[in-house]
Amino acid sequence: MMDRRRFLAGLAAAGAGTLAGCSFNPLNWGNAKVVVIGGGYGGATAAKYLKLLDPSLDVTLVDKRNSHLSCPGSNEVLAGWRELESLHRDFRRLRKAYDIRVIQAEVEAIDGVKRRVRLNTKDKLEYDRLVISPGIDFRWKAIDGYGRAASLKAPHAWIAGEQTKLLHKQLKAMDDGGVVLITAPANPYRCPPGPYERASLIAAYLKRYKPRSKVIILDAKTQFSKQKLFLKGWQELYPGMVEWVSSEKEGQIDHVDVIRKIVQTEFNEHRANVLNIIPPQRAASIASKAGLTDASGWCPVDPANFASTRVPHIHVIGDACIATPMPKSAFAANSQAKVCARAIVEDLQERDPGPPSLVNHCYSFLAPDYAISISGIYELGRKGHELMATATGETPLDADRRQEARFARDWQTNIRADTFE
Ligand SMILES: Cc1cc2nc3c(=O)[nH]c(=O)nc-3n(C[C@H](O)[C@H](O)[C@H](O)COP(=O)(O)OP(=O)(O)OC[C@H]3O[C@@H](n4cnc5c(N)ncnc54)[C@H](O)[C@@H]3O)c2cc1C
CATH class of the missing domain: 3.50.50.60 (FAD/NAD(P)-binding domain)
Structure with missing residues (x-):
């Protein structure tokens, strides 16, 4: 109260x-x-x-x-x-x-x-x-080379609107055999499984229209939401097409060049045909x-x-x-x-x-008839100042993905x- x-x-x-x-x-x-x-x-x-x-x-x-x-x-x-x-x-x-x-x-x-x-x-x-x-808003100074103006060349598409249209247009214009590079931020940020759902759905599009292409996710984290389920799904649906690169392997992003479409990390330089930078965020x-x-x-x-x-x-x-x-x-x-x-x-x-009753259930699509989900129930901790998850769970690795996709659509x-x- x-x-x-x-x-x-x-x-x-x-x-x-x-x-x-x-x-x-x-x-x-x-x-x-x-x-x-x-x-x-x-x-x-x-x-x-x-x-x-x-x-x-x-x-x-x-x-x-x-x-x-x-x-x-x-x-x-x-x-x-x-x-x-x-x-x-x-x-x-x-x-x-x-x-x-x-x-x-x-x-x-x-x-x-x-x-x-x-x-x-x-x-x-x-x-x-x-x-x-x-x-949310973005921390425009967090990535060297990536500010508001740069987002008009390499869209974040993390607030739906013109940015979403721009990224879609760039994917359509890309030649077969191209590389789509997505950078995922460190926690906390809007929609933790979002970058991985995005990689999946871009792969779905590429598999159909540009099958020699690839999606690479350069992550600022060492693990991510629904990781096992995503990795299994990518193997089943898009073998060799989606690559997740942990920050342990590449370190931090040093610089982004949106004109040449290059992301420079501590250890390597990554060239892309389509660059989707999801920057760190704030309220x-x-x-x-x-x-x-x-x-x-x-x-x-x-x-x-x-x-x-x-x-x-x-x-x-x-x-x-x-x-x-x-x-x-x-x-x-x-x-x-x-x-x-x-x-x-x-x-x-x-x-x-009385005490709050809080829930979350997040679906992610990997293909039109393939979805996965995670849920959590949250209650006040003993001191009453913080929340704790009293139950969390992902759908099992062998769950019916077609049914989950139906649930995901109904949820929306x-x-x-x-x-x-
Ligand atoms: C690609 C993507 C996929 C996602 N998929 C899912 C999903 O499957 N499931 C899920 O649960 N979540 C998903 N999310 C996350 C979800 O979009 C956000 O968590 C949710 O929108 C947060 O709600 P909000 O009310 O905090 O902010 P918003 O929904 O963004 O609403 C904020 C509103 O405030 C208005 N506003 C801001 N500042 C001002 C101001 N100064 N004056 C007046 N109005 C203002 C804005 O115009 C906006 O309408 C996804 C996010 C992304 C980016």
Whole structure:
């Protein structure tokens, strides 16, 4: 539960003048204003479940775009299985069915003392509670030679959109016999199995259209999510076509030359025909601007309710928050959003929300009828300050992959419905 003493102390610190100027009334929690920043898997779910749990809340959802473009499914665009446009979800249903006010604007600043956010339209929104789920930004200076401008030549495609289209276009233009080089970052980053699913789906495309080509993954890690399942799948589906290179073998990336398409590591130089650099990441910039991040670049939170440990009355969910050992996934963001919504509603009514119940289940496609998955259940540790995985597991090596692929497709449909409809 959000610490009520801390909350009241925050009220006192905010001062009577500020209180007089806003509609917040501690005796009437039903009028509480909750602003949610980010209409992705975390934010849209939080807005919806806040209203489901307490329809009297005044909930406003702010996103800089008029629809959300899903990253889950975007690797399939690279394989040519689906159009990028099929991954858009707008906010009409949230507005109509749940009476959520939706504003398309970029949040430029958050004033944690006055409890106010400023939009790029110059409008200001006051809040009693703020939920932010703004996703990620990149650490552009982390790899020598790879910045925002370089990403227009060697796309990261790690936020779905134009970058996804560019990478797909480059794959289509590549000659048979070419090398697609993917660099995978060190943990933590958005979607731990994502680079390996991407390698698989690019291999699926190459096997069909350019069978003499190769995919190489230069990894900043020595092991990766669902490793055994991926390695087995590559052997079965794409023998000799996908090569994973551990950081133990190559060391760190020293430099990237996106014009000559060369990646220089501590020990070697790698030439590519298509270069996909997935850079190290951090919480989206609005989080650091608001003072919500720590030295790691991510936002520390109380895992019981996802309240920021840095700024009172603000909750951070999704990729931007530190919820280790939960991965940064859409499934996790959706699960955290529900825990956070419940904690806010219960706390506003001065009730204890009880311990959180958090889950994650991540599917990865290796081919249209071949998928693998990993799941985890997370609870508060004994001290109550950190999460621990109480159960985790991958599907067995000999599981029915065709059935998993069906489950993976159904999951995509269900999570989009649960989040946006
Ligand atoms: C290739 C790929 C494949 C993936 N596949 C899977 C998968 O199969 N399963 C899975 O569970 N996860 C998957 N993920 C991970 C998943 O996409 C993320 O974990 C998830 O999107 C995180 O949700 P979020 O709410 O934190 O951020 P997002 O979903 O990115 O939402 C953030 C939103 O905030 C908005 N925003 C940001 N800043 C501002 C601002 N200042 N003002 C207003 N709006 C703002 C953005 O426009 C965006 O709509 C994948 C990721 C990638 C890259």
